Amino acid sequence: xxxxxxxxxxxxxxxxxxxxxxxxxxxxxxxxxxxxxxxxxxxxxxxxxxxxxxxxxxxxxxxxxxxxxxxxxxxxxxxxxxxxxxxxxxxxxxxxxxxxxxxxxxxxxxxxxxxxxxxxxxxxxxxxxxxxxxxxxxxxxxxxxxxxxxxxxxxxxxxxxxxxxxxxxxxxxxxxxxxxxxxxxxxxxxxxxxxxxxxxxxxxxxxxxxxxxxxxxxx
Amino acid sequence: xxxxxxxxxxxxxxxxxxxxxxxxxxxxxxxxxxxxxxxxxxxxxxxxxxxxxxxxxxxxxxxxxxxxxxxxxxxxxxxxxxxxxxxxxxxxxxxxxxxxxxxxxxxxxxxxxxxxxxxxxxxxxxxxxxxxxxxxxxxxxxxxxxxxxxxxxxxxxxxxxxxxxxxxxxxxxxxxxxxxxxxxxxxxxxxxxxxxxxxxxxxxxxxxxxxxxxxxxxxxxxxxxxxxxxxxxxxxxxxxxxxxxxxxxxxxxxxxxxxxxxxxxxxxxxxxxxxx
Numbered sequence: 001x002x003x004x005x006x007x008x009x010x011x012x013x014x015x016x017x018x019x020x021x022x023x024x025x026x027x028x029x030x031x032x033x034x035x036x037x038x039x040x041x042x043x044x045x046x047x048x049x050x051x052x053x054x055x056x057x058x059x060x061x062x063x064x065x066x067x068x069x070x071x072x073x074x075x076x077x078x079x080x081x082x083x084x085x086x087x088x089x090x091x092x093x094x095x096x097x098x099x100x101x102x103x104x105x106x107x108x109x110x111x112x113x114x115x116x117x118x119x120x121x122x123x124x125x126x127x128x129x130x131x132x133x134x135x136x137x138x139x140x141x142x143x144x145x146x147x148x149x150x151x152x153x154x155x156x157x158x159x160x161x162x163x164x165x166x167x168x169x170x171x172x173x174x175x176x177x178x179x180x181x182x183x184x185x186x187x188x189x190x191x192x193x194x195x196x197x198x199x200x201x202x203x204x205x206x207x208x209x210x211x212x213x214x215x216x217x218x219x
Numbered sequence: 220x221x222x223x224x225x226x227x228x229x230x231x232x233x234x235x236x237x238x239x240x241x242x243x244x245x246x247x248x249x250x251x252x253x254x255x256x257x258x259x260x261x262x263x264x265x266x267x268x269x270x271x272x273x274x275x276x277x278x279x280x281x282x283x284x285x286x287x288x289x290x291x292x293x294x295x296x297x298x299x300x301x302x303x304x305x306x307x308x309x310x311x312x313x314x315x316x317x318x319x320x321x322x323x324x325x326x327x328x329x330x331x332x333x334x335x336x337x338x339x340x341x342x343x344x345x346x347x348x349x350x351x352x353x354x355x356x357x358x359x360x361x362x363x364x365x366x367x368x369x370x371x372x373x374x375x376x377x378x379x380x381x382x383x384x385x386x387x388x389x390x391x392x393x394x395x396x397x398x399x400x401x402x403x404x405x406x407x408x409x410x411x412x413x414x415x416x417x418x419x420x421x422x423x424x425x426x427x428x429x430x431x432x433x434x435x436x437x438x439x440x441x442x443x444x445x446x447x448x449x450x451x452x453x454x455x456x457x458x459x460x461x462x463x464x465x466x467x468x469x470x471x472x473x474x475x476x477x478x479x480x481x482x483x484x485x486x487x488x489x490x491x492x493x494x495x
Binding site: 003040072075076077078080081082083084085086107108110111112113114115116117118121123 | 244245246247302303305306307308309310311312313314319320321322
């Protein structure tokens, strides 16, 4: 029986090891890299809706508070999407002939839901509760961005776990007074010392803790 | 190697020498027989190490199983790399009053069971019941509930539950039911209810019982039958035998002492009026 492996096998073995590490590593790099692009996360991408509802017009233009429509944000996990009836409380009087609003009128007339496309979609294995975040002093704009500048809704953040954890490790600097929760233009104090002082004071006042246990979100 | 095998694998040393002399390059062998490589030696090898003896012959061997499992685990991870599917949010057209989406509501109600209304509290998420417990504010149960109340939530989502009325084994729908019912009742009325049978479980509701009684009075030929697969007929017969009247059992635990064993009967545990 002839010798099974020629001398060159040593080189081939070495090269194939390097190749495997390279391919696996490179592949992982590509996957991790692309998973962070807006192509995958939809961050900053406007989505077409059955009714082109403009937050910019209603919030900035008319000054309607977030909670007028997202009424359950302070007491439920779900912030609440307004019923067609809520829209109709104004739009039965104004723009009540606008063809753009026909799906709303149709929904109210036939008692059928408007099918909004979900923009902020957490995976189903994530438990998220709006009310606790609001109660602890996290403002709407912290996660949803300058909604009053959005003619159509888009995701301001990636909503990826890394982004959640950035805040969950050190929530203090993202806190604001509860009165300013729905104020989309609230800015923390510009003076760094004042800012840290406010963060500390709010964290203590609202009893804010860093919650990083897996089961906090993955129940 | 045994002696017999030695014989069968007998070799020709000259042939071995010849082979070695003509060989070129490095060569390895474990025995002179291997060098000789006679047909006899091949034959011995075949018997000594039959092909496939080290392979598990079941359809899915251990190795195959492990590699399949490994592959499926690895592929299960790959599903995490897909994009999120498009999801819809469908709010109410008009919100029901007192409804906060995402916060369960609790309804105090009664569960008809063996002719008794059991006081229960039903947890409801967006009008879908999910859990049944005893009503803590009701004196009969004081928040306790039995196995049947706990399990009754499964009836709600039982895939065998009829979703629509059926006629001769086929789904017919409520409109067809009402039309057919009116037609049949018109015929039955002309015959004073002859041929009409109403089958119900034990009816504990005074209103429903009164209605059914009214029905059978108006149509004297019609019959109302109450039937349950697991019922209290024996308890009732026992009460009549003992007291001469139709009585039902009420446990008075204030005067317990030595009676604890005797009331641990199945009826005390499972009957509608029972020890919680």
